Amino acid sequence: MILYLSIIGVCVLIISGIVTPIYNVNFFYALGFAALAAVLVIIVDALVATVCRLLPKKWANHEKKIYTVSAREKKFYERLKIRKWKDAVPEIGQFTGFRKNKIVDPKSVEYLDRFLLEICYGELGHTFSVPLGFLILLLFPITKIWFAVAIPVGIVNIFMNLPSLFILRYNSYKLGVLRKSVLKKQQRAKKSEALEEAAPTEA
Numbered sequence: 639m640i641l642y643l644s645i646i647g648v649c650v651l652i653i654s655g656i657v658t659p660i661y662n663v664n665f666f667y668a669l670g671f672a673a674l675a676a677v678l679v680i681i682v683d684a685l686v687a688t689v690c691r692l693l694p695k696k697w698a699n700h701e702k703k704i705y706t707v708s709a710r711e712k713k714f715y716e717r718l719k720i721r722k723w724k725d726a727v728p729e730i731g732q733f734t735g736f737r738k739n740k741i742v743d744p745k746s747v748e749y750l751d752r753f754l755l756e757i758c759y760g761e762l763g764h765t766f767s768v769p770l771g772f773l774i775l776l777l778f779p780i781t782k783i784w785f786a787v788a789i790p791v792g793i794v795n796i797f798m799n800l801p802s803l804f805i806l807r808y809n810s811y812k813l814g815v816l817r818k819s820v821l822k823k824q825q826r827a828k829k830s831e832a833l834e835e836a837a838p839t840e841a
Contacts, residue, residue, distance in 0.1 A: 639728045642798065650676050653790045661783050671783055675791040678774045683795070686770055687730075687763040698758035700751075700810065705758050707811040715808040724805045738809070741816075747824070750817045757806045757813070764803040771795035 654669040661668070699705070729739040736756045743749040772792040778784035 641726055642728055645798070646676055646680075646794070649791070649794045653787055653794075656790075657783060657786045661786060663783060668783065668787065672787040672791065675774055675784075675788045676794075678777070679771045679791055679795045682771055682773060683763075683767045683799070686767045690759055690762040690766065693759075693762070695755060698755050698762060700754035700758050700814070702758075705761060705810060707807050707814070709811075712808065712811045715804055718804065720804060720808050723801075724808070727801050727805055738806075741813075744816060745820060747817060747820055750813055750820065754810065754813055754817070757810050760806045761803060761810075764799045764806070767799050768796050771799075 650669065650672045654665060654672045657663070657668040657672070658665045725739070729737065736752065738753065738756055738760070741750075741753070772789075774792065775785065775788050777788075
């Protein structure tokens, strides 16, 4: 979280420094607008995540096509070396009551289904946050400097959401493979039990 806030802070300073000479305004005046835009985008992201969590579970069904991750997409994430940096991205499972940074019960289909449900909710939140972050443009439409800081902040918001979205989809692929493996093992175990019960006993 500290890393994310630091990145946001640096971006706010850079945006303010660029806007100041263009609009011939005081640096701290531009900084105030840029900081306000950053705070508002964070609030929008939080609201989007909250609303997505209130959607019916059928909207976050991991079997839907939109949540399907192909082997090709998975390779794309691997080319990004996602395993090396994914732990540096904040995981906010403490706010939803389900942590997604570690698989606690890899042998439980019910647990894996819940994990995939949370991942899908997360995907919805980050996906909608990308375009909806630009809603802050509507707050001060007649102030030119507001557009000058709000558009870059909205762009930064895109790049702040994409890593989390990539991680969720990468983990979704891995969990899907694990879930299929667990289901197959359970099916084999049931067949074995059924054969043992059907086998004749010695007199």
